[in-house]
Amino acid sequence: MNRDSLKLAAVLSLILVGLVLGGCGEKRAPYVGRYKSVEPFGGESHINLDLQENGKATWTLGGKSLEFTWVVNDGKVWIYTKTGAIIIVTPSEGGKVLSADMTGDWHPGCPPGSCVVFRRVPQGG
């Protein structure tokens, strides 16, 4: 392999690494924690949402738990369901409050009537 090929390979490697790194999400740390819905959901009970550092999330309602994955993208929390749906969650108050758009239509806002608001549960509480 001559020097030109090596230079080309180096440039391409940089491009690929840049693309791969560019595809990674932002840091999850500010939003890791346990949250509880402000209002009861479906007349049953409150929803408990546990966002873990490893990108796993647990959504618990009425004793039943659902497993999701989540990332942070452009300051919003994206929750991925196994079926392929994405729930966009908008943090506010420095991550203490999360507003989840339950339409699954990826609205950047949180439409009234389809919005579930969560509040962070204090550590140990």
Next chain:
Amino acid sequence: MKASDKPSGAQGEAGLNLSHLGQAMRVPAGTRIVSQGEAPEYFYVIQSGRVRVFRETEDRIRTDLTELGGGSYFGEVALVTGQPRTASVEAAEDSLLIKVSKDEFDRLLDQNPQLARHIIHQLAGWLVAGDRRLETQVVHQVKLRQISWFDYVLMLGLSLVLALVFNLYNDNRLPLVHGIGEAEGVKEISLSQAKELYDKKEAVFVDARKSAFFDQRRIKGAQNLPVILFDIMYPMFQFTLQQSEEAKDKTVVVYGGAFSRRLDLDLAHLLINRGVKNVAVLNDYRGWEKVFPLVEQTPKEPASLPLGLPGYLEWVPVGIFLLILIPPIRRSPYLSVFCRLLLGAIFISFALSKILRPAVFALNVVDYNMMPAWGVNLWALALPWAELVVGLFLILGIRTRAAATIIGAMNVMFIAGLVNAIFQHMPINCGCVGEVGEPVNWWKVLKNTGMLVMCIQIFFYDRLMVLDRGGFILRERKI
């Protein structure tokens, strides 16, 4: 100059009378005797020892041509042609040479027709070899422009294999064919029966589609339970049914199936599994819009979220429409290289998120409603890998014409899907660059058309920085 090229009778000791010619010279190993490019002055005959003949490029890349031993000679061609030395010669070991000047060499030729004949023979051989090399180069360039079925099999086959293998180990893996969607175990009713139940208010109608489709057009009085959010939304749906006295013990008619996925059947199965009784689907899943009273709304403006770098990159192909107006640029192989690198980067970035979460992309495919249900998951698995593999081929300069046709074909399909979605007023996101947030509009069509034009430009004019069958071509070859 190659010893193997010489007839044995032409060798110094065998045929040349050198006793009264030239001067003897001892050459230690490693001494440069003749340098490539210099003006020729002497003809050399090797009495003993060995010399090495080689060529060297401006970049100091050396190619050893041959080694000559005792009895061989070199330097005759440059003296005959009067051209600069075509190769360099250095002593491979301590050698004894006879150095013959040009005048002496001319006399030698006059006295040795055998030597003259050999030199003519050697020059003729070189001409033939040169012609062959020229032909090889031409064939090389022609082959570079050729595409074969193998190129497509290579790229698409590789994509499919990678997709299937990766899917086996992906936490978010998809079944190759969507699993539910079978009518078995679900009661089907005709449109007329359903209409009768509707008129008598003896049924609850449930729409299985995404809420944007539901908001756009739905059966009057129907509820929405998007099947993709079933696990999350079912408690709310259940609560709503329990709160409604009218809904108790009624038939639950699920509708909202589409060509690309029977969402109605999927939802019906899920409801039955949760213990809901009297669940039915329409046997003509597409006919509800013609039979039932509808509620229709203007579609919402599609959501738009920032897409980052790929979103900006995607605007660059629009500039191709200006560049192709300038003929020298339109035909420039440098523009081809630019198009290849750009398209490669765009398609690789397109592919990454889809590869990691194929279920999200599968739902995008379902939204367009152009792919048969059996093919949705296969398409959602294979297409991102094809984008990645073909994008890499474009960047690396491998099989670029075939890669350009595949990317071009993808763009034709994307444009068809986008135009269909625009004319059908589908409330969907593109799902092209990122997973969400990209509206379907005419700008998107323009961007894809720009990419298609780039593919055509690559197809016709790409020939630089390509790794073809004969090696890497950095600069244009002059023949």
